Amino acid sequence: MKVEPLDIPDVKIITPQTFADDRGHFTETYTEKKFSPVIGDVRFVQDNQSFSKQAFVLRGLHYQAPPYAQDKLVRVIAGEIYDVAVDVRQRSPTFGKWVGATISAENRKQIFVPKGFLHGFLTLQPETLVAYKVSAFYDKASDGAVMWSSPEFEIDWPLGDNRVLLSEKDAAAMPFAEFESPFA
Numbered sequence: 001m002k003v004e005p006l007d008i009p010d011v012k013i014i015t016p017q018t019f020a021d022d023r024g025h026f027t028e029t030y031t032e033k034k035f036s037p038v039i040g041d042v043r044f045v046q047d048n049q050s051f052s053k054q055a056f057v058l059r060g061l062h063y064q065a066p067p068y069a070q071d072k073l074v075r076v077i078a079g080e081i082y083d084v085a086v087d088v089r090q091r092s093p094t095f096g097k098w099v100g101a102t103i104s105a106e107n108r109k110q111i112f113v114p115k116g117f118l119h120g121f122l123t124l125q126p127e128t129l130v131a132y133k134v135s136a137f138y139d140k141a142s143d144g145a146v147m148w149s150s151p152e153f154e155i156d157w158p159l160g161d162n163r164v165l166l167s168e169k170d171a172a173a174m175p176f177a178e179f180e181s182p183f184a
Helices: 032-039
Strands: 002-005 012-015 018-021 024-027 046-052 058-064 072-078 080-087 098-104 110-113 117-123 128-134 143-145
Touching: 012 032, 058 080, 072 080, 072 098, 072 117, 080 110, 080 128, 098 110
Parallel strands: none
Antiparallel strands: 002 012, 012 110, 018 024, 046 128, 058 117, 058 143, 072 110, 072 128, 080 098, 080 117
């Protein structure tokens, strides 16, 4: 397993080992004994899956407030995404900073996003299927979103001349200037 900390080292790219032969390949996408030394004592309780029909669907920037905050382990089953995590831990030296990475079915990379980060992704191909594990159950009252295009972040989304497709929730997300981080 290969582990690459990003510029905010708590966010990591993890590439599990793949075994290939003339039939295809096999990858162990998660095993606690190999991941625990990398991500700590995280217990995943729910698996989620998101399918996007088109390229340039943007989902995020989402969070779930404590005590229902979620660590996430994200991977792509089909297609490709640009995944972004924004540090919103109040006392963090990287508060308000972001990191991003391209993960795809082809490169088999995964991204670990710990509690205290906003999270979102942009699909780069149509028919993109994303799977992710979370460490807390969904709680509607704790669910929130911050505007993906908040100017404070200066996120370099790989959009080119394309327009994003957003859900109603994400289109109505609050700007970062109005966000009061619940992550002490």
